[in-house]
Amino acid sequence: MAPGQAVVKSEGGRKRLVIDYRGLAWGPDLAQYPEAMSDVIEKLRELDADEVVLSEYYERIYDEKQTNWLRQVADLVNALEADAVWSPSHLGKTTESKTLGPRHDAVLRVMNLLRADPFKSYMTLIQEIKDTSGKVASASSPDDLNVYMGTLNFMRQKMEGLDLIQQMKGYLAQLGSIPEGRAAYHAFFESAIKPSFIGSRIFFTSTEDLELVDQYDVAGTNIYLYKHPDKVEYLYFINPPEYSLPPEKYFLLEKTKEVVAQHRPDSVQFMDITQARKYFRKVYVATIADLAMKNNIDLSVEEKEELAGIVARYTIGYGILEILLSDRRLTDVYIDSPLGVKPVYLVHSKYGQCQTNIIFSHEEARSIVSRFRALSGRPFDEAHPILDFDLEDLQTRVAVIGKPLALDGIAFALRLHKETPWTLAQFVDAKMYDPLTAGMMSFFVDAQASMLIVGSRGSGKTSQLQSLMLEIPQNLRILVQEDTQELPVPQMKSLGLNIQRMKTRPPLGGGTESEVSAEDALRTALRLGDSVLIVGEVRSKEASALYEAMRVGAVGNVVMGTIHGESAYSIWDRVVNDLGVPTTSFKATDFCLVSAPIRFKGSIKRHRRLIEVTEVMKDWTSDPGKEDGFLNWLNFDANKDKLDVFQDAIREKSAWLNKVKRMRGLDFDAVWSEMSARGATKQYLVDQKNKFNVPRLLEADYAVRAHNKYLLLSEAQRQEIGAVDYKTLVPQWKKWVDDNLVKDLVQQNQPVQ
Numbered sequence: 001m002a003p004g005q006a007v008v009k010s011e012g013g014r015k016r017l018v019i020d021y022r023g024l025a026w027g028p029d030l031a032q033y034p035e036a037m038s039d040v041i042e043k044l045r046e047l048d049a050d051e052v053v054l055s056e057y058y059e060r061i062y063d064e065k066q067t068n069w070l071r072q073v074a075d076l077v078n079a080l081e082a083d084a085v086w087s088p089s090h091l092g093k094t095t096e097s098k099t100l101g102p103r104h105d106a107v108l109r110v111m112n113l114l115r116a117d118p119f120k121s122y123m124t125l126i127q128e129i130k131d132t133s134g135k136v137a138s139a140s141s142p143d144d145l146n147v148y149m150g151t152l153n154f155m156r157q158k159m160e161g162l163d164l165i166q167q168m169k170g171y172l173a174q175l176g177s178i179p180e181g182r183a184a185y186h187a188f189f190e191s192a193i194k195p196s197f198i199g200s201r202i203f204f205t206s207t208e209d210l211e212l213v214d215q216y217d218v219a220g221t222n223i224y225l226y227k228h229p230d231k232v233e234y235l236y237f238i239n240p241p242e243y244s245l246p247p248e249k250y251f252l253l254e255k256t257k258e259v260v261a262q263h264r265p266d267s268v269q270f271m272d273i274t275q276a277r278k279y280f281r282k283v284y285v286a287t288i289a290d291l292a293m294k295n296n297i298d299l300s301v302e303e304k305e306e307l308a309g310i311v312a313r314y315t316i317g318y319g320i321l322e323i324l325l326s327d328r329r330l331t332d333v334y335i336d337s338p339l340g341v342k343p344v345y346l347v348h349s350k351y352g353q354c355q356t357n358i359i360f361s362h363e364e365a366r367s368i369v370s371r372f373r374a375l376s377g378r379p380f381d382e383a384h385p386i387l388d389f390d391l392e393d394l395q396t397r398v399a400v401i402g403k404p405l406a407l408d409g410i411a412f413a414l415r416l417h418k419e420t421p422w423t424l425a426q427f428v429d430a431k432m433y434d435p436l437t438a439g440m441m442s443f444f445v446d447a448q449a450s451m452l453i454v455g456s457r458g459s460g461k462t463s464q465l466q467s468l469m470l471e472i473p474q475n476l477r478i479l480v481q482e483d484t485q486e487l488p489v490p491q492m493k494s495l496g497l498n499i500q501r502m503k504t505r506p507p508l509g510g511g512t513e514s515e516v517s518a519e520d521a522l523r524t525a526l527r528l529g530d531s532v533l534i535v536g537e538v539r540s541k542e543a544s545a546l547y548e549a550m551r552v553g554a555v556g557n558v559v560m561g562t563i564h565g566e567s568a569y570s571i572w573d574r575v576v577n578d579l580g581v582p583t584t585s586f587k588a589t590d591f592c593l594v595s596a597p598i599r600f601k602g603s604i605k606r607h608r609r610l611i612e613v614t615e616v617m618k619d620w621t622s623d624p625g626k627e628d629g630f631l632n633w634l635n636f637d638a639n640k641d642k643l644d645v646f647q648d649a650i651r652e653k654s655a656w657l658n659k660v661k662r663m664r665g666l667d668f669d670a671v672w673s674e675m676s677a678r679g680a681t682k683q684y685l686v687d688q689k690n691k692f693n694v695p696r697l698l699e700a701d702y703a704v705r706a707h708n709k710y711l712l713l714s715e716a717q718r719q720e721i722g723a724v725d726y727k728t729l730v731p732q733w734k735k736w737v738d739d740n741l742v743k744d745l746v747q748q749n750q751p752v753q
Helices: 034-044 064-083 097-116 118-136 142-160 163-175 183-187 247-260 273-294 301-313 321-325 362-376 424-429 435-446 461-469 489-494 518-525 542-553 568-578 647-653 655-664 668-692 700-721 726-749
Strands: 006-011 014-020 051-055 058-062 192-195 211-218 221-227 234-239 330-335 345-348 352-356 386-391 396-401 411-416 450-455 477-482 498-503 532-535 559-564 591-598 607-616 630-637 642-645
Touching: 014 034, 034 051, 034 064, 034 097, 051 064, 058 064, 064 097, 064 142, 064 163, 097 118, 097 142, 118 142, 118 163, 142 163, 163 183, 192 247, 234 345, 247 273, 247 301, 273 301, 321 330, 321 411, 362 386, 362 396, 424 435, 424 461, 424 668, 424 700, 435 461, 435 607, 435 630, 435 668, 450 461, 450 568, 461 559, 461 591, 489 498, 518 542, 542 559, 559 568, 568 591, 568 607, 630 647, 647 655, 647 668, 655 668, 668 700, 668 726, 700 726
Parallel strands: 014 051, 234 352, 450 559, 450 591, 477 498, 477 532, 532 559
Antiparallel strands: 006 014, 051 058, 058 192, 211 221, 221 234, 330 345, 330 411, 345 352, 386 396, 396 411, 591 607, 607 630, 630 642
16 A cells, blocks of 8 residues: 555455555544544545554554544535535625625635544634624624524534534533643544554453453463453453554564565474574564664663564464463463454353453454464365364464355364363362262273263363373373374373374364374274273264274273263264264273263353263163163262262172272272272372462372372382282372472472572
């Protein structure tokens, strides 16, 4: 666009009048510059728009209400010109130029002011009416003046119909005086400001009626969480540094972006995106320093680094999305189509669903999708309207849909993975289940049960799977198969687990020709040696291969996978009737662990809970629901927020416990004591975490050390006395935790003297 040129852009059903103000003598500010207001009103006489954007090195965005005020003025200018209110017939009955001249000049003065200063135009008109009214009574020919008065009153009536004039009159009545210059306009034309190279918008609304419930910093950006008195969801507002910089820094950002756009480091090869970021950030810092020196702009080292970070975010990064994806308190981010209509919304781990102050644009979406396509190596167009892959550097699963699947255009769903694996102790602390249940599931893993982790989206299936994987003894090898990388395998490896992960072709989004199907990968896994088998999610054809693994390939080892469902029976129905697995094969499942988000007493808040632990029995033929094919170990009671344990039924009927008795020589009491002891260890970690305020005690690195020590102490007793004495084992373990883990964390928390 050339300086002063205007275009109308449609986005999200709204039309935006964008005017390029670079190189003009006045700035892009309607309140401060009468030339800017006159220019916008003049353009609105011909162009229809819902919002006005004045673009320089940053953009000033005037919202729909402000634009409507200006459009009303533009329509009035058109109407008055169409009526030619300055023509002799509207100025009086006389034809004498000496009489009509001053009236003509007065009307034109009002007209000319109307574009640049509507309120001054109105006040000038009122003064002219007052002066003319005083002349009517003493005039020799009042009919002549009455014609002129009629025109003035007609103009007054039209001007008082303007919303802007009414707003100004009310404001000045409260103020009690008329401010000098254009000070009054600053109360009405407060624009949203954003850098011109950023597609999305941040809107800042008044927070006087909002309750601030939390505040923290993410990637140099202030995050504010508010509770609105009339809204169900919380408000998640961000205030990035790039939206509050002085003009000279916006200039440097724009120029740096122009310079580095030409930079192509052909001689430099990058191992990953993190290495690329470090390289380009150095380039940006050097470029900013050079531009600042040439333009006599003083910057500190910290300011150069801050500006380099902003440029990186919008060049090799993910734009405004990067801030959200860097907030590890979030679990999901949603951007629905059509873009530009509704703010981005997200799910916060503490505050649930929140509405943000971010309006995502088509421009930003196109840029982000281009980066996603390049990173994934997958197509995204009308022939391939689904893009599903993992953003490894930000630990995020990305799902993008477009036309024709998404009728209103591109939409995004982003799932943020926890950076460290969940632990059973953390779930006990979060009240997802009690200590006995945690100990029970830990023993299931140790006893090599085959388990399906069941639940709806957002119920915590993948998190639960992570916590159970950490209970696997570290002398076992683990094979992990996923189509999207949701399990934090690298972190688990760093904790000492022996894991080989396999990436399979996603069921949606096409994938690439080189990717292996989930079914083929599972069959391959059976040939990769004796290993625990983990399937990230059972979706379709791989179900038959998974059950083959349960029945044949993984005998004697743990097999676990997640699957969407709401109960053990619903999973049987889906696996057998929808996925085509024979009923006899389904019996290879030992347990279904079912989770769900619970809304207690109909509350709008959701709490993750384990709601069912069900054993799949073996002596039935066609329908487990009709033939007592399921044995409930635990059932959730929302009235008590508690899992009911059916201990007597388990003792009498459990086929799995009979197998454990045969294979391990453990009777019911020994198994129950082991489960209780393991549960006690998880609860003790929670108690010590609360007592000494050391949340990290429940994180994977410390939880794994604690579990390993429990296994080693248990094994030492078996070697020494031939059995486990839990009355001495658990206290011995607790002392080790206190002397090693808790002491270490408490010392870390102590301030340096």
